[in-house]
Amino acid sequence: MSSQVEAAFARLPEYLAWHVLLSASALGLGLLISLPLAVAASRNRHIRWPVLAGASLIQTIPSLALLALFFPLLLVISAASEDLIGHGFSALGFLPALLALTLYSMLPIVRNGTTGILSVSPAIIQAAEGVGMTPRQRLFQVELPLAAPVIMAGVRTAAVWTIGAATLSTPVGQTSLGNYIFSGLQTENWVLVLFGCAASALLAMVTDQLLGLIEAGAAKRDVRRAAIGAAGILIGVIVALTPLISFGKPASYVVGAKNFSEQYILAEMIAERIEDLGGEARMKEDLGSAIAYRALASGEIDVYVDYSGTLWANVLNREDNPGREAVLEELTKELAERDGVLVLGSLGFENAYALAMRQDRAAELGIESLDDLARRSASLTMGGDLEFFARPEWTAINEAYGFDFRARRSYQPTFMFRAVTSGDVDVISAFSSDGRIAADNLVTLADPRQALPPYDAVVLIAPDRVNDARLLAALRPMIGSIPVEEMRDANYSVDRDADKLRPVEAARALTRKLGLD
Amino acid sequence: MAEPRIALARVTKTYGAHVALSEASLTVEAGEFVALVGASGSGKTTLLKTINGLIAPDAGEVRIEGEAVGALAPHILRRRIGYVFQEVGLFPHLTVAENIAITPKLLGWDKARRAARAAELLDLVALPREMGSRFPAALSGGQQQRVGVARALAAEPHIVLMDEPFGALDPLTRDALGEDYRALHERLNLATVMVTHDMTEALLLADRIVVVAQGRLIADGTPQALAASTEPEVAALLAAPRRQAERLRARLGETA
Numbered sequence: 082m083s084s085q086v087e088a089a090f091a092r093l094p095e096y097l098a099w100h101v102l103l104s105a106s107a108l109g110l111g112l113l114i115s116l117p118l119a120v121a122a123s124r125n126r127h128i129r130w131p132v133l134a135g136a137s138l139i140q141t142i143p144s145l146a147l148l149a150l151f152f153p154l155l156l157v158i159s160a161a162s163e164d165l166i167g168h169g170f171s172a173l174g175f176l177p178a179l180l181a182l183t184l185y186s187m188l189p190i191v192r193n194g195t196t197g198i199l200s201v202s203p204a205i206i207q208a209a210e211g212v213g214m215t216p217r218q219r220l221f222q223v224e225l226p227l228a229a230p231v232i233m234a235g236v237r238t239a240a241v242w243t244i245g246a247a248t249l250s251t252p253v254g255q256t257s258l259g260n261y262i263f264s265g266l267q268t269e270n271w272v273l274v275l276f277g278c279a280a281s282a283l284l285a286m287v288t289d290q291l292l293g294l295i296e297a298g299a300a301k302r303d304v305r306r307a308a309i310g311a312a313g314i315l316i317g318v319i320v321a322l323t324p325l326i327s328f329g330k331p332a333s334y335v336v337g338a339k340n341f342s343e344q345y346i347l348a349e350m351i352a353e354r355i356e357d358l359g360g361e362a363r364m365k366e367d368l369g370s371a372i373a374y375r376a377l378a379s380g381e382i383d384v385y386v387d388y389s390g391t392l393w394a395n396v397l398n399r400e401d402n403p404g405r406e407a408v409l410e411e412l413t414k415e416l417a418e419r420d421g422v423l424v425l426g427s428l429g430f431e432n433a434y435a436l437a438m439r440q441d442r443a444a445e446l447g448i449e450s451l452d453d454l455a456r457r458s459a460s461l462t463m464g465g466d467l468e469f470f471a472r473p474e475w476t477a478i479n480e481a482y483g484f485d486f487r488a489r490r491s492y493q494p495t496f497m498f499r500a501v502t503s504g505d506v507d508v509i510s511a512f513s514s515d516g517r518i519a520a521d522n523l524v525t526l527a528d529p530r531q532a533l534p535p536y537d538a539v540v541l542i543a544p545d546r547v548n549d550a551r552l553l554a555a556l557r558p559m560i561g562s563i564p565v566e567e568m569r570d571a572n573y574s575v576d577r578d579a580d581k582l583r584p585v586e587a588a589r590a591l592t593r594k595l596g597l598d
Numbered sequence: 599m600a601e602p603r604i605a606l607a608r609v610t611k612t613y614g615a616h617v618a619l620s621e622a623s624l625t626v627e628a629g630e631f632v633a634l635v636g637a638s639g640s641g642k643t644t645l646l647k648t649i650n651g652l653i654a655p656d657a658g659e660v661r662i663e664g665e666a667v668g669a670l671a672p673h674i675l676r677r678r679i680g681y682v683f684q685e686v687g688l689f690p691h692l693t694v695a696e697n698i699a700i701t702p703k704l705l706g707w708d709k710a711r712r713a714a715r716a717a718e719l720l721d722l723v724a725l726p727r728e729m730g731s732r733f734p735a736a737l738s739g740g741q742q743q744r745v746g747v748a749r750a751l752a753a754e755p756h757i758v759l760m761d762e763p764f765g766a767l768d769p770l771t772r773d774a775l776g777e778d779y780r781a782l783h784e785r786l787n788l789a790t791v792m793v794t795h796d797m798t799e800a801l802l803l804a805d806r807i808v809v810v811a812q813g814r815l816i817a818d819g820t821p822q823a824l825a826a827s828t829e830p831e832v833a834a835l836l837a838a839p840r841r842q843a844e845r846l847r848a849r850l851g852e853t854a
Contacts, residue, residue, distance in 0.1 A: 202685075202687075204683075204685035204686070204687040205687050205689060205690075207652075207683065207685070207687055208681075208683075208686075208687025208688070208689065209687075209689075210652060210672075210676065211650065211652070211676060211681035211683070211687070212676065212677070212681070212700050212701045212704065212749065213673045213674070213675075213676035213677030213678075213701055213704055214673060214704060215673045218673075218704065223689060223691075226691045227690070227691055302691055302733070
């Protein structure tokens with residue numbers, strides 16, 4: 082327990098620094114865009130409605146979706162700029178997070194700004210004109226100072242929202258306090274989840290109080306109070322950002338990981354091996370499944386582990402199943418030709434999609450294969466991870482076996498296992514290397530029609546690293562050396578409820594066990 | 599011969615079908631105190647606002663000391679004309695002294711000169727100098743309007759426009775402030791145009807009274823000349839103060 086908290090604290094300077102940099106930049110940019118919009122909206126009632134409605138509309142988009150939407154958008158823009166001026170930019174990480182959070186911060190500032198300016202009394206406006214102010218002088222000397230308390234109230238709301246929503250930038254590859262929450266959620270490390278929530282809430286509260294001082298200063302025309310608030314914000318941002326001076330320098334290798342335990346463990350293993358050979362390695366965790374490959378192909382990350390079946394279906398858009406060896410062979414050839422990506426080889430185990438049921442339930446219903454399952458499906462409920470029902474594998478087995486489930490539910494993987502053990506659902510989508518299959522007394526169902534493609538865990542290398550001798554030397558010994566039982570154990574040591582290991586500890590244990598150290 | 603301070607020639611303003619001003623012509627010389635009287639909606643405030651460009655006429659011409667108003671940038675024009683109105687409109691986020699010195703500040707006067715001018719004007723409108731560092735919210739209605747007058751005079755204008763300036767004040771304050779302003783007007787040789795719906799106030803303060811009805815100037819003369827007018831609308835306007843004066847005399851005579 083205390084060692085977990087200690088480990089969490091050790092990462093705080095880096096996570097907090099990125100979180101503050103991201104929120105402060107988004108809020109600053111949001112102010113820069115929103116204030117002129119508010120002024121324009123207060124001046125011209127024809128644009129007032131569209132501006133306020135537009136800002137409200139953005140607010141109705143769930144923040145996670147807004148963040149995710151910027152990734153493909155930026156990819157397209159980046160490709161266009163590469164064609165046009167020969168320079169692309171990163172579609173992952175800071176930029177999409179910044180843009181989404183900026184948009185997200187706008188509504189309260191635009192709305193309060195417009196209201197604040199419009200609520201300045203007509204007598205004051207008449208006096209401002211009467212004493213000979215230009216429209217600009219009227220805005221800066223009269224309207225904005227008088228609207229300042231209302232505008233600051235909007236800025237406070239925007240700051241709290243932005244800091245909260247910034248935790249969601251982790252899945253698009255931007256480090257933030259959300260790293261605690263997403264990693265913790267995956268490994269069922271609730272201490273980590275709580276730590277992330279508390280850190281982000283504390284940051285939001287402190288910021289809110291300091292901005293509150295500025296607001297009160299503006300309302301009571303108390304310059305001293307406003308100055309204390311402003312100085313507090315400034316000092317806080319500077320102190321929070323200092324770790325970035327050391328963390329900010331680009332690490333020589335970026336190791337990617339998707340958002341589940343096996344990926345964390347393998348990424349830690351790879352990172353340690355790189356560091357053993359004198360390289361510097363940095364993790365980019367919790368990447369979405371679709372984002373990870375694109376990030377590798379574009380050089381955002383240098384190496385990560387993916388699964389042959391996933392690449393087969395999602396990257397090559399293939400639905401056929403020529404068999405394990407053929408898939409691996411063709412994949413290696415196609416990815417090299419198409420994207421210049423190197424498939425270094427299989428780690429030696431499969432992490433295939435499999436449907437799993439409780440042993441007792443399967444025995445009771447007489448289900449051993451997907452054929453048996455299809456016959457009983459009308460009275461059963463199926464649970465899937467968040468992406469399963471949208472994946473080609475689901476389409477493939479559904480077409481092959483003709484399922485007709487009574488209901489389908491999607492879960493975050495951790496809760497999916499809870500749902501099947503508690504009987505909320507009868508069957509779930511699982512991964513063959515998942516330690517929880519054995520631990521929860523589940524059985525995987527046979528796939529006699531071979532509808533599910535093979536899922537060999539393969540190491541992928543980014544195009545500009547395919548000739549990097551140190552990287553290849555670090556990774557080659559891992560190829561073909563991890564049996565599925567060892568991976569399952571390692572995964573379970575992270576996923577289990579009691580006596581949990583952190584991914585880095587599990588990675589070290591696995592390395593020792595396999596004699597790879 | 600010097601140009602008149604204010605010269606309106608056939609000024610017309612319409613709002614849709616409503617004619618607010620119809621071919622109004624008016625000349626005000628230095629030292630003249632002109633009251634514009636008439637019922638509400640008669641067009642007297644519209645007339646006043648065409649002088650400092652708060653309202654642009656549809657036809658006709660307004661000249662200030664010989665210069666056509668339309669040819670000047672509105673803010674340059676307004677810095678040369680004092681403006682006092684019923685709601686006062688002091689800036690609540692500025693001190694009394696900053697309020698008074700706002701037009702000098704816009705004109706680029708330096709800080710010392712502005713401070714001296716604010717102190718001078720506080721004396722002029724009979725307010726203690728310490729009041730300069732207070733905020734308007736701490737002042738009574740009458741004090742606020744004294745500051746309003748001071749603000750209008752700060753940049754040494756030759757012209758002051760007043761729109762029901764004392765309308766919201768209690769009778770005693772109103773009387774004192776009216777007389778004080780009249781004295782200032784004479785001392786500074788201003789051209790003052792004051793809109794009021796109160797005929798008694800106009801009679802007591804103004805050199806000339808201009809009666810406005812349905813957008814037309816139907817009478818223009820000294821209080822005495824107006825008293826002799828046979829125009830029914832003018833006579834009606836004068837009837838009320840006359841009757842009041844008689845009743846007052848009768849009542850006060852009884853109790854004496």
